[in-house]
Amino acid sequence: MAPAFVVLGFALVVLLSGLVWLYGRLSWPGLLLGLVLLAGLAVPLVRRRRAVLRRRRGYYRWGELQHRDEQGLAEAAARMLRRDGWRVRYEPWEGTPRLLCRDESGRRLDVTFRPGNGTDDGTTSAPAPLRAAGPAGLGDEIRLVVSTGAFSRGDVLWSSRQGGVHLLDGHQLQQWADGTSLGVLLGD
CATH class of the missing domain: 3.90.1150 (Aspartate Aminotransferase, domain 1)
Incomplete structure:
Protein backbone atom coordinates (compact mmCIF):
# COMPACT_ATOMS: atom_id res chain seq x y z
CA MET A 1 0.00 0.00 0.00
CA ALA A 2 2.87 2.39 0.78
CA PRO A 3 4.31 2.25 -2.79
CA ALA A 4 0.93 3.32 -4.17
CA PHE A 5 0.89 6.37 -1.91
CA VAL A 6 4.45 7.22 -2.94
CA VAL A 7 3.52 7.04 -6.63
CA LEU A 8 0.37 9.10 -6.02
CA GLY A 9 2.34 11.70 -4.07
CA PHE A 10 4.98 11.88 -6.80
CA ALA A 11 2.30 12.31 -9.48
CA LEU A 12 0.67 15.13 -7.52
CA VAL A 13 4.02 16.91 -7.04
CA VAL A 14 4.76 16.63 -10.79
CA LEU A 15 1.28 17.94 -11.72
CA LEU A 16 1.46 20.86 -9.30
CA SER A 17 4.99 21.68 -10.46
CA GLY A 18 3.77 21.71 -14.06
CA LEU A 19 0.91 24.05 -13.18
CA VAL A 20 3.27 26.38 -11.28
CA TRP A 21 5.68 26.36 -14.23
CA LEU A 22 2.87 27.22 -16.68
CA TYR A 23 1.64 29.98 -14.38
CA GLY A 24 5.17 31.40 -14.14
CA ARG A 25 5.60 31.37 -17.95
CA LEU A 26 2.14 32.39 -19.14
CA SER A 27 0.38 33.72 -16.02
CA TRP A 28 -3.38 33.01 -15.75
CA PRO A 29 -3.81 31.77 -19.34
CA GLY A 30 -1.04 29.23 -18.68
CA LEU A 31 -2.73 28.01 -15.52
CA LEU A 32 -6.04 27.75 -17.36
CA LEU A 33 -4.34 25.84 -20.21
CA GLY A 34 -2.81 23.42 -17.70
CA LEU A 35 -6.15 22.79 -16.01
CA VAL A 36 -7.84 22.17 -19.38
CA LEU A 37 -5.09 19.68 -20.30
CA LEU A 38 -5.50 17.90 -16.96
CA ALA A 39 -9.26 17.68 -17.45
CA GLY A 40 -8.69 16.32 -20.96
CA LEU A 41 -6.49 13.57 -19.51
CA ALA A 42 -8.79 12.83 -16.60
CA VAL A 43 -11.99 12.23 -18.60
CA PRO A 44 -10.76 9.11 -20.48
CA LEU A 45 -9.22 7.73 -17.28
CA VAL A 46 -12.48 8.15 -15.36
CA ARG A 47 -14.48 6.52 -18.17
CA ARG A 48 -12.10 3.57 -18.28
CA ARG A 49 -12.25 3.17 -14.52
CA ARG A 50 -16.07 3.18 -14.59
CA ALA A 51 -16.06 0.43 -17.22
CA VAL A 52 -13.69 -1.66 -15.11
CA LEU A 53 -15.86 -1.22 -12.02
CA ARG A 54 -19.03 -2.05 -14.00
CA ARG A 55 -17.48 -5.32 -15.20
CA ARG A 56 -16.29 -6.21 -11.69
CA ARG A 57 -19.89 -5.83 -10.49
CA GLY A 58 -21.00 -8.28 -13.19
CA TYR A 59 -22.48 -5.98 -15.85
CA TYR A 60 -21.19 -6.21 -19.41
CA ARG A 61 -21.91 -4.70 -22.79
Whole structure:
Protein backbone atom coordinates (compact mmCIF):
# COMPACT_ATOMS: atom_id res chain seq x y z
CA MET A 1 0.00 0.00 0.00
CA ALA A 2 2.87 2.39 0.78
CA PRO A 3 4.31 2.25 -2.79
CA ALA A 4 0.93 3.32 -4.17
CA PHE A 5 0.89 6.37 -1.91
CA VAL A 6 4.45 7.22 -2.94
CA VAL A 7 3.52 7.04 -6.63
CA LEU A 8 0.37 9.10 -6.02
CA GLY A 9 2.34 11.70 -4.07
CA PHE A 10 4.98 11.88 -6.80
CA ALA A 11 2.30 12.31 -9.48
CA LEU A 12 0.67 15.13 -7.52
CA VAL A 13 4.02 16.91 -7.04
CA VAL A 14 4.76 16.63 -10.79
CA LEU A 15 1.28 17.94 -11.72
CA LEU A 16 1.46 20.86 -9.30
CA SER A 17 4.99 21.68 -10.46
CA GLY A 18 3.77 21.71 -14.06
CA LEU A 19 0.91 24.05 -13.18
CA VAL A 20 3.27 26.38 -11.28
CA TRP A 21 5.68 26.36 -14.23
CA LEU A 22 2.87 27.22 -16.68
CA TYR A 23 1.64 29.98 -14.38
CA GLY A 24 5.17 31.40 -14.14
CA ARG A 25 5.60 31.37 -17.95
CA LEU A 26 2.14 32.39 -19.14
CA SER A 27 0.38 33.72 -16.02
CA TRP A 28 -3.38 33.01 -15.75
CA PRO A 29 -3.81 31.77 -19.34
CA GLY A 30 -1.04 29.23 -18.68
CA LEU A 31 -2.73 28.01 -15.52
CA LEU A 32 -6.04 27.75 -17.36
CA LEU A 33 -4.34 25.84 -20.21
CA GLY A 34 -2.81 23.42 -17.70
CA LEU A 35 -6.15 22.79 -16.01
CA VAL A 36 -7.84 22.17 -19.38
CA LEU A 37 -5.09 19.68 -20.30
CA LEU A 38 -5.50 17.90 -16.96
CA ALA A 39 -9.26 17.68 -17.45
CA GLY A 40 -8.69 16.32 -20.96
CA LEU A 41 -6.49 13.57 -19.51
CA ALA A 42 -8.79 12.83 -16.60
CA VAL A 43 -11.99 12.23 -18.60
CA PRO A 44 -10.76 9.11 -20.48
CA LEU A 45 -9.22 7.73 -17.28
CA VAL A 46 -12.48 8.15 -15.36
CA ARG A 47 -14.48 6.52 -18.17
CA ARG A 48 -12.10 3.57 -18.28
CA ARG A 49 -12.25 3.17 -14.52
CA ARG A 50 -16.07 3.18 -14.59
CA ALA A 51 -16.06 0.43 -17.22
CA VAL A 52 -13.69 -1.66 -15.11
CA LEU A 53 -15.86 -1.22 -12.02
CA ARG A 54 -19.03 -2.05 -14.00
CA ARG A 55 -17.48 -5.32 -15.20
CA ARG A 56 -16.29 -6.21 -11.69
CA ARG A 57 -19.89 -5.83 -10.49
CA GLY A 58 -21.00 -8.28 -13.19
CA TYR A 59 -22.48 -5.98 -15.85
CA TYR A 60 -21.19 -6.21 -19.41
CA ARG A 61 -21.91 -4.70 -22.79
CA TRP A 62 -22.43 -7.04 -25.71
CA GLY A 63 -19.23 -5.90 -27.42
CA GLU A 64 -17.26 -6.88 -24.32
CA LEU A 65 -18.63 -10.44 -24.45
CA GLN A 66 -18.95 -11.36 -28.10
CA HIS A 67 -15.23 -11.63 -28.85
CA ARG A 68 -14.21 -13.43 -25.66
CA ASP A 69 -12.89 -16.95 -25.79
CA GLU A 70 -14.33 -19.66 -23.54
CA GLN A 71 -12.03 -18.70 -20.66
CA GLY A 72 -12.97 -15.01 -20.86
CA LEU A 73 -16.64 -15.90 -21.12
CA ALA A 74 -16.30 -18.11 -18.03
CA GLU A 75 -14.75 -15.23 -16.07
CA ALA A 76 -17.58 -12.91 -17.10
CA ALA A 77 -20.22 -15.52 -16.27
CA ALA A 78 -18.65 -16.08 -12.84
CA ARG A 79 -18.98 -12.37 -12.08
CA MET A 80 -22.57 -12.31 -13.30
CA LEU A 81 -23.40 -15.37 -11.18
CA ARG A 82 -21.87 -13.75 -8.09
CA ARG A 83 -23.93 -10.64 -8.84
CA ASP A 84 -27.03 -12.88 -8.82
CA GLY A 85 -26.11 -14.39 -5.43
CA TRP A 86 -24.41 -17.65 -6.44
CA ARG A 87 -21.21 -18.98 -4.86
CA VAL A 88 -18.95 -19.91 -7.77
CA ARG A 89 -16.13 -22.42 -7.97
CA TYR A 90 -14.03 -22.77 -11.10
CA GLU A 91 -13.50 -26.45 -12.03
CA PRO A 92 -12.06 -27.00 -15.52
CA TRP A 93 -13.17 -30.21 -17.18
CA GLU A 94 -11.17 -31.85 -19.99
CA GLY A 95 -9.41 -28.57 -20.75
CA THR A 96 -12.56 -26.46 -20.97
CA PRO A 97 -13.84 -23.98 -18.39
CA ARG A 98 -16.60 -25.12 -16.09
CA LEU A 99 -18.29 -23.37 -13.17
CA LEU A 100 -19.88 -25.23 -10.29
CA CYS A 101 -22.22 -22.99 -8.35
CA ARG A 102 -24.55 -23.08 -5.37
CA ASP A 103 -27.03 -20.46 -4.20
CA GLU A 104 -28.22 -19.69 -0.67
CA SER A 105 -31.18 -22.08 -0.98
CA GLY A 106 -28.86 -24.98 -1.87
CA ARG A 107 -29.62 -25.22 -5.59
CA ARG A 108 -26.67 -26.37 -7.68
CA LEU A 109 -25.69 -25.10 -11.10
CA ASP A 110 -23.17 -26.62 -13.51
CA VAL A 111 -22.16 -24.10 -16.21
CA THR A 112 -20.24 -25.02 -19.36
CA PHE A 113 -19.34 -22.87 -22.33
CA ARG A 114 -19.44 -23.25 -26.06
CA PRO A 115 -17.89 -20.93 -28.61
CA GLY A 116 -20.28 -18.87 -30.73
CA ASN A 117 -21.15 -20.12 -34.17
CA GLY A 118 -20.45 -17.01 -36.18
CA THR A 119 -23.26 -14.83 -34.89
CA ASP A 120 -21.44 -11.62 -34.02
CA ASP A 121 -24.34 -9.26 -33.40
CA GLY A 122 -25.81 -11.05 -30.36
CA THR A 123 -29.16 -11.53 -32.00
CA THR A 124 -30.85 -14.57 -33.43
CA SER A 125 -33.66 -14.63 -35.93
CA ALA A 126 -36.22 -15.69 -33.33
CA PRO A 127 -34.77 -15.73 -29.84
CA ALA A 128 -36.37 -18.58 -27.96
CA PRO A 129 -36.79 -18.42 -24.20
CA LEU A 130 -34.30 -20.27 -22.05
CA ARG A 131 -35.34 -23.86 -22.44
CA ALA A 132 -35.99 -26.20 -19.56
CA ALA A 133 -35.19 -29.63 -20.87
CA GLY A 134 -37.03 -32.59 -19.46
CA PRO A 135 -37.02 -33.58 -15.81
CA ALA A 136 -34.52 -32.21 -13.33
CA GLY A 137 -30.99 -33.56 -13.55
CA LEU A 138 -29.22 -35.67 -10.99
CA GLY A 139 -29.86 -34.31 -7.53
CA ASP A 140 -31.81 -31.35 -8.93
CA GLU A 141 -28.63 -29.93 -10.45
CA ILE A 142 -29.26 -27.41 -13.19
CA ARG A 143 -26.94 -27.71 -16.16
CA LEU A 144 -26.43 -24.56 -18.21
CA VAL A 145 -24.67 -24.31 -21.58
CA VAL A 146 -23.66 -20.73 -22.44
CA SER A 147 -22.80 -19.56 -25.95
CA THR A 148 -22.35 -16.16 -27.59
CA GLY A 149 -23.97 -17.52 -30.75
CA ALA A 150 -27.24 -19.30 -31.49
CA PHE A 151 -27.99 -22.97 -30.86
CA SER A 152 -28.94 -25.20 -33.75
CA ARG A 153 -32.08 -27.28 -33.88
CA GLY A 154 -29.95 -30.34 -33.17
CA ASP A 155 -28.60 -28.69 -30.01
CA VAL A 156 -32.12 -27.95 -28.82
CA LEU A 157 -33.19 -31.54 -29.51
CA TRP A 158 -30.14 -32.87 -27.67
CA SER A 159 -30.84 -30.68 -24.64
CA SER A 160 -34.49 -31.71 -24.56
CA ARG A 161 -33.40 -35.35 -24.16
CA GLN A 162 -31.14 -34.54 -21.22
CA GLY A 163 -32.29 -33.96 -17.69
CA GLY A 164 -32.14 -30.40 -16.36
CA VAL A 165 -30.22 -28.84 -19.26
CA HIS A 166 -30.79 -25.20 -20.20
CA LEU A 167 -29.35 -23.44 -23.24
CA LEU A 168 -28.35 -19.78 -22.99
CA ASP A 169 -27.76 -18.29 -26.44
CA GLY A 170 -26.33 -14.91 -27.42
CA HIS A 171 -29.62 -13.08 -27.03
CA GLN A 172 -30.23 -14.33 -23.50
CA LEU A 173 -26.55 -13.83 -22.64
CA GLN A 174 -26.93 -10.19 -23.62
CA GLN A 175 -30.00 -9.85 -21.36
CA TRP A 176 -28.12 -11.50 -18.49
CA ALA A 177 -25.11 -9.23 -19.00
CA ASP A 178 -27.38 -6.16 -19.00
CA GLY A 179 -28.59 -7.06 -15.50
CA THR A 180 -31.49 -9.49 -15.88
CA SER A 181 -31.12 -12.11 -13.15
CA LEU A 182 -30.36 -15.66 -14.20
CA GLY A 183 -33.30 -16.72 -12.02
CA VAL A 184 -35.63 -14.64 -14.19
CA LEU A 185 -34.17 -16.20 -17.34
CA LEU A 186 -34.60 -19.67 -15.82
CA GLY A 187 -38.22 -18.87 -14.98
CA ASP A 188 -37.81 -19.00 -11.18
